[in-house]
Amino acid sequence: EVQLVESGGGLVQPGRSLKLSCLASGFTFSNYGMNWIRQAPGKGLEWVASISSSSSYIYYADTVKGRFTISRDNAKNTLYLQMTSLRSEDTALYYCARHGTSSYNNYFDYWGQGVMVTVSS
Amino acid sequence: DNVLPQSPTTMAASPGEKVTITCHASSSGIYMNWHQQKSGTSPKLWIYDTSKLASGVPDRFSGSGSGTSYSLTINTMETEDAATYYCQQCCSTPLTFGSGTKLEIK
Numbered sequence: 001e002v003q004l005v006e007s008g009g010g011l012v013q014p015g016r017s018l019k020l021s022c023l024a025s026g027f028t029f030s031n032y033g034m035n036w037i038r039q040a041p042g043k044g045l046e047w048v049a050s051i052s053s054s055s056s057y058i059y060y061a062d063t064v065k066g067r068f069t070i071s072r073d074n075a076k077n078t079l080y081l082q083m084t085s086l087r088s089e090d091t092a093l094y095y096c097a098r099h100g101t102s103s104y105n106n107y108f109d110y111w112g113q114g115v116m117v118t119v120s121s
Numbered sequence: 122d123n124v125l126p127q128s129p130t131t132m133a134a135s136p137g138e139k140v141t142i143t144c145h146a147s148s149s150g151i152y153m154n155w156h157q158q159k160s161g162t163s164p165k166l167w168i169y170d171t172s173k174l175a176s177g178v179p180d181r182f183s184g185s186g187s188g189t190s191y192s193l194t195i196n197t198m199e200t201e202d203a204a205t206y207y208c209q210q211c212c213s214t215p216l217t218f219g220s221g222t223k224l225e226i227k
Contacts, residue, residue, distance in 0.1 A: 035216075044124065045156070045164065045207055047216040059214040061123075095163060105170055105211040107154040111163040 002026040004096045004112035011118045012086055022079040022096030022112055030054075030074035033099030035108060036081045038092035038117075046092075049081065050099070050106075064090075086119045093117075123147075125208055127219040133227040140195040142222045144186075144208030152211040153191040155184060156218075159204045167206070168193060200226050 008020040022034070036048040049070040050059045058070055069082040079096055094115050097108035126145045134140045144153060155168040166175040168184035171191060181196040195202055203226045208219035 044221045045158075045209075045218040047214075047218065050214070050216070061215050100166070100169060102170070105152040105154070106213075106216055107152075107166065107169045107209065107211060108156070108164075109166045109169070109175070111165065113163055 002098065002110045004098065004110060006094065006096050006112045006115035009094065009115035009117045011120065013121050014087060014119055016086055017082070017084045018086065018117060019083070020081040020094055020096075020115055020117070022081075024077045024079065024096075024098070027098070029072075029077040032101075033057075034070075034072060034079045035097045035099060036068075036070060036079075037095045037097050037108065037111075038090075039095070039114070040089075040092040043092075048094070051079070083117070086117075088119050091117060091119045123215050123217045125210060125217055125219040127206075127208060127222050129222060130220065131223040131225070133225040134195075134198040135227040136198055136200060138198045138227075140198050140202075140224065142193045142206055142208075142224070144191045144193075144219045146189045146191060146210050147217065148210075148212075149188045153184065153186055154209045154211065155193050156207045156209060157204045158207065164207065198226070202226075 003025045005023045033052045035050045051070045067085045071080045096112040098110040100107040100109040153171045156164040157167040158164040172184045205223045
């Protein structure tokens, strides 16, 4: 069974940093691209960042580019999101999601339960 | 603002009723995906490659579309289908979601 378990969220002051983790199990982690997607309270879904299976390709939403860094450790089956210079608008539930197996379509076939990040003074 | 327009924003349907949700893509010739999210839970992949049902999705659901207009259809609404549905277009970053359609049972 595919499982994605996020951790590392919490309350943080504006301008500070936080690092999220996503522990994957139930599949060969090193074979799949991975993503972070967030959902502000009461709002819709917003893609944040993607990383390919070997970390060769990395993409970010414009809203986080230069502030967030996605990375992975295939030996530990873990995906990370380092968030710096946090703003109140970064307050959201952050989901880890696996990339679907398609060479022509980018979609998310499994989602974690999410971890809450609240940016407030 | 990279959010795909979806319609309707909210709707209520009676059991047995046919439901259609529409999403407008920002470019043509793409694959559209749909995710279902029930209140307080994580989204689930529901439809991918425009018309393929994800594992475990009842066959009363279908997806279609071409050009820039795509839709998710429920042939006969059931109570368990009440949820918010998000479209999500493929192919190039940013990977954009729709604004969401909240579907309630009447």
